[in-house]
Amino acid sequence: MRLRYFLFLSVIALAIPHLSAQHKNKAYLDYIDKYSALAVKHQKVYGIPASITLAQGLLESGAGRSELARKSNNHFGIKCHSDWKGKRVYHDDDRKDDCFRKYDSPEDSFEDHARFLKRARYASLFELKVTDYRGWAKGLKRCGYATDRSYANKLIQTIELYELYKYDRQNFKPIRAQDLPPVIVANPHPVYRSWGLLYIEARDGDTFESIAQEFGFSAKKLAKYNEIPKDYPLEAGDIVYLEKKKKKAEKGYEYCIVRSGDSMHSIAQRYGIRLKNLYKMNKLPDDYYPSVGDTLRLR
Numbered sequence: 333m334r335l336r337y338f339l340f341l342s343v344i345a346l347a348i349p350h351l352s353a354q355h356k357n358k359a360y361l362d363y364i365d366k367y368s369a370l371a372v373k374h375q376k377v378y379g380i381p382a383s384i385t386l387a388q389g390l391l392e393s394g395a396g397r398s399e400l401a402r403k404s405n406n407h408f409g410i411k412c413h414s415d416w417k418g419k420r421v422y423h424d425d426d427r428k429d430d431c432f433r434k435y436d437s438p439e440d441s442f443e444d445h446a447r448f449l450k451r452a453r454y455a456s457l458f459e460l461k462v463t464d465y466r467g468w469a470k471g472l473k474r475c476g477y478a479t480d481r482s483y484a485n486k487l488i489q490t491i492e493l494y495e496l497y498k499y500d501r502q503n504f505k506p507i508r509a510q511d512l513p514p515v516i517v518a519n520p521h522p523v524y525r526s527w528g529l530l531y532i533e534a535r536d537g538d539t540f541e542s543i544a545q546e547f548g549f550s551a552k553k554l555a556k557y558n559e560i561p562k563d564y565p566l567e568a569g570d571i572v573y574l575e576k577k578k579k580k581a582e583k584g585y586e587y588c589i590v591r592s593g594d595s596m597h598s599i600a601q602r603y604g605i606r607l608k609n610l611y612k613m614n615k616l617p618d619d620y621y622p623s624v625g626d627t628l629r630l631r
Contacts, residue, residue, distance in 0.1 A: 356494060363395040364494060370442050372499055378446040379458055382499035383465045384472070385445065387490040396438070399423070405435040408445040463500045463565065465491050470593045481592065481624040489595040489621055497565050520546065523574070527582050527604035534570040539563075543572055559597065559607045571601050579609045580631035590626040603630055 371382035392409040393401035412431035419434035460467040469487035521532040544551040555562035
């Protein structure tokens with residue numbers, strides 16, 4: 333399965349701004365508002381991250397505006413396959429008149445999507461934490477959900493831009509500095525320097541609030557340095573800069589090749605450069621997804 337051409341036009345029409353932009357696409361926000369509760373419900377029942385369900389729905393259906401979604405309530409581009417006994421609709425895709433599933437309602441599409449991912453083919457995904465949206469995104473591509481080489485990148489970028497990871501965390505509440513215990517310095521984070529910048533590597537359980545408290549920053553300033561909301565869920569090994577990133581990469585690092593699982597933010601973090609400058613240097617539109625194999629200028 334892959335992002336289909338007749339859906340692609342719908343997706344392109346819904347331009348997605350990058351993380352540093354002030355405004356997010358209203359069609360995407362409306363879709364998230366409409367279906368987030370359903371995605372959370374399916375996470376509880378089936379163990380599929382709500383962020384993944386929402387991101388796949390957004391991309392596969394063009395936020396519910398693709399022809400397949402509007403006329404057939406198919407939000408995930410699922411084809412008929414030999415075991416499908418329900419209604420059918422035909423569109424040109426990999427082949428002429430490919431068979432796609434038709435549903436009575438979007439809710440039925442979401443339900444079938446969850447059951448579809450419970451097949452043995454995707455069993456390895458359920459060994460991951462439900463909060464590991466990056467692992468799930470890469471796993472979906474690896475297990476063959478999509479033939480698009482950049483499918484994982486698109487899911488990750490959408491999740492990070494629209495902060496869909498919040499829906500993966502039950503009873504999510506941002507941690508406040510006053511709720512944290514006094515700083516324990518017995519095992520402080522080692523501070524490293526790379527690209528001329530001071531940084532640490534996040535550990536399990538770290539938040540921007542806890543790191544900021546340890547180093548005497550405000551969480552807001554620390555999050556701003558790293559161009560991410562202060563309630564962004566850090567994972568072990570994530571780079572957290574302790575000062576403002578640079579406008580361009582160090583000499584000797586002129587370009588990079590986009591890898592599977594990259595988002596524009598992760599590339600900017602990897603080379604210690606500001607996200608807006610990465611877009612500007614490459615003259616990229618707001619709706620650009622980092623496609624595997626693309627070459628990006630770093631300075």
